[in-house]
Every structure is written in structure tokens, then in C-alpha cells.
């Protein structure tokens with residue numbers, strides 16, 4: 529049987545960061561991992577972060593839950609037919625309800641080949657403290673992702689004071705008393721902690737209705753390089769309803785675009801290293817009118 533792990537958590541919480549550690553550790557333990565990813569938006573930046581040689585299938589422009597689990601089922605079926613692996617790691621989009629995403633895994637097509645280990649939710653601890661500012665739909669999705677987890681990583685602990693760290697763990701535990709909570713920085717957790725996890729019987733769990741999120745994604749393409757200050761000013765002026773940006777930004781004076789990430793007001797630049805399409809995906813609510821500087 530192939531062990532299956534589902535990684536859940538809101539946009540920008542650290543799921544891809546976790547995925548990379550887990551691939552590494554699974555390999556060190558002599559296992560062969562495969563990955564199934566889905567992304568909101570027509571491009572997948574995260575899949576470029578998965579190492580070569582790891583079987584990967586991705587479902588773009590939608591999420592496992594909402595664009596029909598049939599497509600995901602078919603993709604997983606193909607992965608099983610074409611590749612040999614021992615562990616399947618599934619990264620859901622931050623906009624997915626974790627229980628709905630399970631549909632694709634519990635398919636009669638391959639029920640006898642997959643052993644579902646559980647849902648790991650990566651929670652952005654800083655976001656947790658500021659959750660009152662999220663729109664009600666986004667907040668309830670965040671709570672659902674916490675409530676259905678078998679293991680919760682209270683991530684981004686480096687951004688909190690010691691007393692805030694305690695508050696976050698205590699509050700999260702009160703929303704899901706049966707899950708183990710591990711405080712993490714950069715989602716650093718031993719793979720053994722995931723292997724020990726025992727999945728709850730999902731069929732018995734009541735799923736709170738999450739009204740439809742108005743999350744969407746737009747791809748913005750640069751026609752020419754921008755000044756870094758100009759781009760950063762533009763970021764500061766974005767509406768609060770932009771939750772996440774990722775992509776490649778061409779900066780004036782540099783040969784190649786810089787890989788760029790943004791989650792809830794915090795930007796991260798990575799060095800340029802190769803020619804990549806100069807474009808970004810912007811994810812959020814009410815994105816009409818969001819245009820490049």
C-alpha cells in the first residue's frame with residue numbers, strides 16, 4: 529500500500545516549504561515519494577520547486593475540491609499506472625476544504641492501493657493572531673482546515689513573541705483537541721512525526737458549510753523590467769484582499785527575473801538565476817482593477 533499524506537493550509541502558510549522537507553526526508557529514509565499538486569491560477573510556480581526525478585502530477589486552474597474530483601482521480605490513476613512510488617504527498621491549494629479534497633483519494637478506482645495517513649494542516653501563526661481581519665469566508669475556511677487536521681504545524685513561529693507562541697498553540701488546540709500541534713519555523717518537522725499520525729475517520733466528521741469563497745487568481749505579465757522601489761510601492765498599495773503573489777519579476781538592471789513571493793504584506797525576493805517567464809500570479813478576493821505598476 530502507498531501511504532498518502534494530504535497537506536492543507538491557507539495560501540502562503542508554508543505547504544510547499546513542508547513538501548520540500550518531506551520529499552528530502554522520505555528519500556533519506558529510502559522511500560520513493562511522488563507528488564500531486566493543484567494550484568489556483570493557470571500556472572504552477574510551486575511545481576518548479578519539486579526536485580527532478582520525483583514523479584509529479586498537477587491540476588492547474590482549480591482545486592481538487594471545486595473543479596471536480598474526477599480530474600484529480602484521473603491524474604492520480606495515471607500517476608499510479610506510470611510510476612513506482614511508496615509515498616504520495618498531495619498539496620492542496622490554500623483555497624481548498626481539506627475534507628472535500630479527500631474525495632479524489634477515496635476513489636473506488638484505487639482504494640486498494642492507497643493507505644490514507646492523514647491531513648497535515650500548516651497554519652500561518654501570525655495570520656492566526658490576525659484572523660479577525662480576514663473576510664468571514666476566508667476565516668471559516670481557515671478554521672475548517674484546522675478543525676479537520678490530524679496534525680497541525682503552527683508555522684512561522686519566528687514572527688511571534690514567546691507569549692504569542694503560547695497563545696496560538698493554546699487557541700488552535702481548543703479548535704481541534706484531538707490533533708497534535710507542533711510549533712515550527714519553515715515547516716521543519718521530522719517525517720517520522722507524519723508517519724506516526726493516525727487519521728481520524730473522516731466519514732464521521734461533520735463538515736461545517738463554508739460559503740463559496742470569491743477567491744480567484746490573475747496572471748500579470750511584465751512587458752518590460754520595473755524598478756524595484758516602484759514595484760515595492762505598488763505592493764504596499766495593494767488592497768487587503770490580495771493574499772498571495774508568486775512569480776518572476778524582471779528588475780531594471782538585472783539579466784534574469786527574480787523569483788518573488790508575497791504573503792499577507794510580506795515580500796520575499798530570491799536571486800535571479802535563469803530565464804523564466806516574467807509574470808506573477810496574484811491570488812485574492814475582488815481582484816478587478818489589480819494591474820502591474
Ligand SMILES: Nc1nc2c(ncn2[C@@H]2O[C@H](COP(=O)(O)OP(=O)(O)OP(=O)(O)O)[C@@H](O)[C@H]2O)c(=O)[nH]1
Nearest residue numbers: 539540541542543544545622683684713714789796
Ligand atoms: N518567516 C517565515 N516565513 C516562512 C516560514 N515558512 C514559510 N515561510 C515563507 O512563506 C512564504 C510562503 O511559503 P510556501 O511554502 O510557498 O507557502 P504555501 O502554503 O505553499 O503557499 P501557496 O502555494 O500559495 O498556498 C514563502 O516566502 C516562505 O519562504 C516560517 O516559518 N517563517
